[in-house]
Amino acid sequence: MSEHDQTNRPRTSPTLNDVAKLAKVSTATVSRCLNNPSQVSKAKRERVMNAVRELGYAPNFGAQALAAKRTNTFGAIIPTMDNAIFARGLQAFQEELGRHGVTLLVASSSYSPELEEEQIRALVARGADALLLIGHDRTADSYAFLEQRRIPYVVAWTFNEAQSRPSIGFDNHKAMKRLMDHVLRLGHRDIALITAPRVGNDRARERFEGVQAAMQAQGLDPASLQIVETPYSIQNGAMAFEGLMSGPARPTAVICGNDVLAAGAMTMAQKLGIDVPGEVSITGFDDIEVAEIVSPGLTTVHVPHRNMGRGAARLLIELRNGEVTQSRVELQADLKLRGSLGAAPS
Amino acid sequence: MSEHDQTNRPRTSPTLNDVAKLAKVSTATVSRCLNNPSQVSKAKRERVMNAVRELGYAPNFGAQALAAKRTNTFGAIIPTMDNAIFARGLQAFQEELGRHGVTLLVASSSYSPELEEEQIRALVARGADALLLIGHDRTADSYAFLEQRRIPYVVAWTFNEAQSRPSIGFDNHKAMKRLMDHVLRLGHRDIALITAPRVGNDRARERFEGVQAAMQAQGLDPASLQIVETPYSIQNGAMAFEGLMSGPARPTAVICGNDVLAAGAMTMAQKLGIDVPGEVSITGFDDIEVAEIVSPGLTTVHVPHRNMGRGAARLLIELRNGEVTQSRVELQADLKLRGSLGAAPS
DNA sequence: CGCAAAAATGTAAGCGCTTGCATTTGAAAA
DNA sequence: TTTTCAAATGCAAGCGCTTACATTTTTGCG
Structure with a gap:
């Protein structure tokens, strides 16, 4: 199939070669013209650019990647797109x-380290x-x-003193502790936590530890904390809340691992006719629109989503370019007080 | 940098060739082993697979794409990830x-046809x-x-009799008309529509036309419909609603182009102390969690999101494989009646 | 046991691009 | 004008893989 059609190839996209022929230069010059225009004389550059335009040439990604060993493509693996x-x-x-051409x-990964490894x-x-x-939580093989x-990466959505990897995010422990401090200051003593499964999820774990730390600081027994573990979803949040409120030790404050769970709890409270925050206070984490x-309104921890995203991009680009930088960035996550948190009922 | 390390390349990833050598077969056999195992004898296959495992071999994407002219990668361009x-x-x-290895x-595209063309x-x-x-709305150049x-594509999130392109979705016009029929049946006559900008967004346009059609069918003057155009966001929904309710001709029903706008309207109603649905009914479209x-609860049109996504994937895979199929699929989008829609106040 | 057909394997030609190196060109310097 | 050197350009060797085609090995049967 390759012995003819040397001259006119009807519906295949044009190649570097085609451009070179049209512009009457070598492929090398065309390539340089596209990637390092400064190395090419003005006259040729214009001839080449015209040819490119005339042919509607666009470089073949695979070939480029193969030859240059660089793709200008970054990847992101998030636990879920579903919320x-x-x-x-x-x-x-x-x-x-x-903005940087990437x-x-x-x-x-559906919150599965194994799946994440595959995706990586x-x-x-x-x-x-x-x-x-x-x-930070993932299989050792993933990191290996x-x-x-030698793939640059950045860990986002968390910041942990103890970790030395490039990362950008906030201290989940600290943020949750701050929220809890506030909750305790309002007189709550019967606390429940609805959290995502903590195995393989350091954010959830750190938030949990933040809750514990706050209780301990206040002289409360961490063992008195009621804990429900359930995957993030509104549905699950609602069910967990229902279980908690119909249980033997009804809490006055339900701390939720994130806003999605909290939203579920809120709707269930409403459905059950439980007054928030009169009978029970509810808090979330993330400050997504739902809050x-x-x-x-949901009292929650405001996470600087956009800043974090933008920062992660910049960090990653710098890492890719081998520019030395501060590769660990801590962002602030502040409390967002809204109506769902009130004083403990007396 | 390439004059030495011919023999032992320490930290470069293993290639097909390395595997072939280790397994003492040709590269062709290794390739077939990976892509068409059935063509290779069991003995060799095992030898090859062992070598693959031992070396931790993974094919180079660029090279594969270049040689096979196929990448097993599909693309999706959505207007926004932000909601x-x-x-x-x-x-x-x-x-x-x-599930299909793709x-x-x-x-x-941020709802911009030009940006979308770039992304394509x-x-x-x-x-x-x-x-x-x-x-369906996009630049002619995009389609060209x-x-x-010859890139297979499928248009999703809409189904339109008049269009002949491969597509999967629901009839936005029909669905919105059905919702409106119901609204009108409840006695509403003063209607307002909060919609996304209709230029370049056929879904929004069709929904709008559905509203019009319902009014006309009922003998109402379509010109009496109050229209506010604003990009999809909760914030914008809230502001649009506020404007409407403080305007001269307060509607009894506010139809929103989607749930995001409707959610904004609902929260604003609450903030303004306007009773829903007592004073004003609000409807959405999409039936996302927020509803x-x-x-x-928000009365809305339930869109079969997951079905649509799954169906689109199957359709696209068939198209890519050149398997002839029904390439136009209409899904049903049914009304989801919840509390936000009630009879018109008398 | 021999032979044709089928199955398995190997050979090698690209795929379209980048880039080190050699060559040519064009000025500036002598 | 000749010499020198930098800038511009071309040449051609890969990058790692797939696949058509040629060759070898197996298999099935008479």
């Missing part, structure tokens, strides 16, 4: 990358130059793979 | 693709074998480009 937790941050991440590939390999195989990862391949929609 | 409208559908889309690349080119350049697009490159959270 809004990561949406805003990711959008900002993508926008910033776009395309984003997104995959989701898939993205790298597909040429991702660098990766955005969420949280990244090191071995403003429920009524009363 | 939940597309999240669930996309998640299902991705899951289904994953990786998904996502980009977002970018994804194709990066090797996308096929694309998922939202809605896709045709010329269940607001109170009262």
Whole structure:
């Protein structure tokens, strides 16, 4: 099939070669013209650019990747696309990358470290130059793979003193502790926590520890904390809340691992006719849009999603370029007090 | 930098050739072993697989794409990642693709046809074998480009009799008309519509036309419909609603182009102390999670997000494989009646 | 046991691009 | 004008993989 059609290839996209012929220069010159215009004389550059335009030439990604060993594509692996937790941050991440000519590939791991490892390999195989990862928890093999391949990555959505990897985020422990301090100051002593499964999820774990720390600081027995573990979803939040409120030790404050769970709790409270915050206070974490929609408004921790996304993009680009920088960035996550948190009923 | 390390390349990833040597077969056999195992004898296959495992071999994407002219990567371009409208559908889309060994690349166009065209080119350049697009509205150049490159695509989130392109979705016009029929049946005559900008957004336009059609069918003057156009966001929904309710002709029913706008309207109603549905009814479109959270629950049109995503994936895979199929699929979008819609106040 | 057909394997030609190195060109310097 | 040197350009060797085609090995049957 390749012995003819040397001259006119009807519906295949034009190649570097075609451009070179039209412009009557070598392919090398065309390539340089596109990637390093400064090395080419003005006259030729114009001839080449015209040819490019005339042919509607666009470089073949695979070939480029193969020859240059660089793809200008970054990857992001987030636990889920199914709710809004990561949406805003990711959008900002993508926008910033776009500004630097980098395309984003997104995959989701469904909160499974094994699946995440697969996705990491898939993205790298597909040429991702660098990766955005969420949280520190993942298989040792995942990290080994990244090191071995020398793939730059940044861990986002968390910041942990104890970790030395490039990362950008906030201190989940600290933020949750601050929220809890406030809750305790309001007189609450019967506390329940609805959290995502903590195994393989350092953010959830750190938030949990923040709750514990606050209780301890206040002289409360951490063992008195009621804990329900359930995957993030409104549905699950509602069910967990229902269980808690119909249980033997009805809490006066239900701390939720994130806003999605809290939203579920809020709607269930409403359905059950339980007054919030009169009978029970509810708090969330993340400050996604939902927090403003429920009524009363949800007291939560405001996470700087867009800043984090943008920052992660910049960090990653710097890492990719080998520019030395501050590769660990802590952002602030402040309390967002709204109506769902009130004084403990007396 | 390449004059030495011919013999032992320490930290470069292993290639097909390395595997072939270790297994003492040709590269062709290794390749077949990986892509068409059935063509290789069991003995060799095992030898090869062992070598693959031992070396931790993973194919180089660029090279594979270059040689095979196929990447097993699909692209999706959605208007925004910033809210939940597309999240669930996309998640299902991705899951289904994953099941078929296809990786998904996502980009977002910010509702701009020009940006979308860029993204289409970018994804194709990066090797996308096929694309998922939202809605029919886009630049002629975008379609021309896709045709010329013979890139399979499917238009989702809408189904329109008049369009002949491969697509999967529901009839926005019909669905909105059905909702409106119901609204009118409840006695509402003073109607307002909060819609996304209709230029470049056929879904929004069709929904709008559905509203008009229902009014006309009822003998109402379509010109009496109050219209506010504003980009999808809770914030904007709230502001639009506020404007409407403080205007001269207060509607008894506010129809929102989607749930995000409606959620904004609902929260604003609450803030203003306007009773829903006592004083004013509010409806949405999409049935995303938010619809269940607001109170009262939001009457909306249920869109089969996950079905649509899964269906789109299957359709696209069939198209890519050149399997002839029914390439136009209409899904049902049914009314979801909740508390936010009531009889018109008398 | 021999032979044709089928199955398994190997050979090698690209795929479209980048880039080190050699060569040519064009000025500036002598 | 000749010489020198930097800038501009071309040449051609890969990058790692797939696949058509040629070759070898197996298998089935008479």
